[in-house]
Structure formats: structure tokens, C-alpha cells
Amino acid sequence: MNRKDKAASGCAACPAHHAGHLRRLGVDMEEWDYVAALAGNPNVGKSTVFNALTGLRQHTGNWPGKTVSRAEGGFVYGGSRFKIVDLPGTYSLLATSLDEEIARDFLLFGRPDVTVVVADAMRLERNLNLVLQVFEITDRVVLCLNLMDEAKRHGLRVDDRLLSRELGVPVVPAAARYGEGIPRLLEEIRAVATGEIAPKPRRLEKGPRALQGAVERLVEEIEDAFPGLPNARWVALRLLDGDRTIVEAVRKGDLGDLTRDGPEPAGAPRGAEKEAR
Ligand SMILES: Nc1nc2c(ncn2[C@@H]2O[C@H](COP(=O)(O)OP(=O)(O)O)[C@@H](O)[C@H]2O)c(=O)[nH]1
């Protein structure tokens, strides 16, 4: 579908209009205002969404120090430059595989301004597992409900508005292969990244009081030991759960190094030129 045609028929207030102002930067991305991460199960159309947003070319390389390949690219939208990082496809963020570890560490320590979780509308229940895990790490989530064409073809209807209310984050139905939903996805990415929209993702219950107390005590200790570390609460929960890599990182004292191990070069101009909200 041609974006310009769509834009011409839309009004200035609707997402299709803004899509007309999408400028794909492909690999030509040296500075950015916002970082967007793309997460999702394998084979849900993540790369298709990525390509629709950035143009066909993507910069691929390996994650620092790891052999798993990584793609990043960029686009300009609504007057801001976005860098978008395609995370390895995973079913969970429990870090039982290298892919999961990379995806998790980027969300935790790379601190993207917005995380787009791409989900398969045909297999929503299975996909929601990852969605809920991402909610534990960050508020700034947009859910892209992809493969809607397939879902429709199989007579499956998804009430995206109800889903959005239940989950507490924007939900964008899409058929990325045909460019459907991309204009609205761009708009939600912008709104969440800039803070114009503040999603309130549904979290799992806090658990029993004893657990809450233990988490609070641990958070204090973690923050003392690793000043400035984001997501100390999440780290505390993983420690209580006996997460091997996190336990090891705390023991060795290099938990903070996970941040530097992320895909962004030190001193990158992240957020340096953020627009007024
Ligand atoms: N029918 C349909 N197929 C899609 C859509 N989006 C992606 N695909 C196809 O799904 C397959 C997996 O897509 P890909 O982007 O590689 O998924 P990834 O593994 O999540 O990166 C490819 O054959 C895509 O062409 C969509 O919206 N509708």
C-alpha cells in the first residue's frame, strides 16, 4: 500500500497523515533522539515491521562480544530521529539462551525509550507470555498485533481495544507485510517515546507480603552496591528466583557492566536533542 496515497486521503490529525512524513534512514543513522526496541517471538513479522519502518536496508552486525546477529536502523518521524534495534526473537526473557539474554539485557540496561512487542494475532495467548515479561521491565510498551490478515482469513477476531484496556498499553493491529497498521504504529511509537502517552502495563500480582519485604530490602542493597542501576526491582526478583547469570553478575560485581556491553557505543548522543514534550 502506498503511504503517500494514504496520507493524501487522511486529515492532519490522523496517523496516516504523519506517515506521509516518514523518512526512512536505512543505515544512515548517526544521531538519534529516541531509541526503539523491537521484541517478539520468532516468526511473528518482527523483521517485516523493522523493514517497513526503516526501509529495506538494515545494518547488521553482531552483538558486542556475541555471535548472535543484530540489526539496527533508523527513521525520522514527527520531527524526531529514531534508532530502532531489532532484538533476537525469543519466547521469554528468562535468559536460558543467549538470544534471551541479549534481548533481556538490552531492555534492562539499554533502556530504550519505547519497546514495540510484535505479536502473532493467531497465537495471542502464547505471545502474551513475552508481553507480560516485558511489562515487568518497562512501562513504555506498544503492542503490535501482527498477522491480522491471517487471523481474519481464519475467522479469528481480536478485540484490540479491549485488549489495550486490559493490558494498559497501546495495541496496534497490523498486517506488516502489506503495510497495514504501520502509520498508527509509528504514531504510537512516537507518543510513547516522547512521553505524550504513559502506558500503565498490567503487572502480575505483587505476591505475598513476605516477598514484598524481601524485594524491598534487596532493592536497597542493590542500589547501594550498583548506584544508578536501572530496574533494581527486577534484578531483586531475579535474584530471589535464583537466576544464574544475575547471581553471577552480582557476585562478580559486574552487573553494571551489562550496560556497557549493550549495543550502544559509549557517549552516544542518546536523547541529547529531545523535543519539547
Ligand atoms: N500474511 C502475513 N505474513 C506476514 C506478515 N508479516 C510478516 N509476514 C511473513 O511472516 C514470515 C516471518 O516474518 P519475519 O518478519 O521474518 O518474522 P520475524 O522472525 O519475527 O522477524 C515472513 O514470511 C513474512 O513475510 C503479515 O502481516 N501478514
Ligand SMILES: [Mg+2]
Ligand atoms: Mg527476524
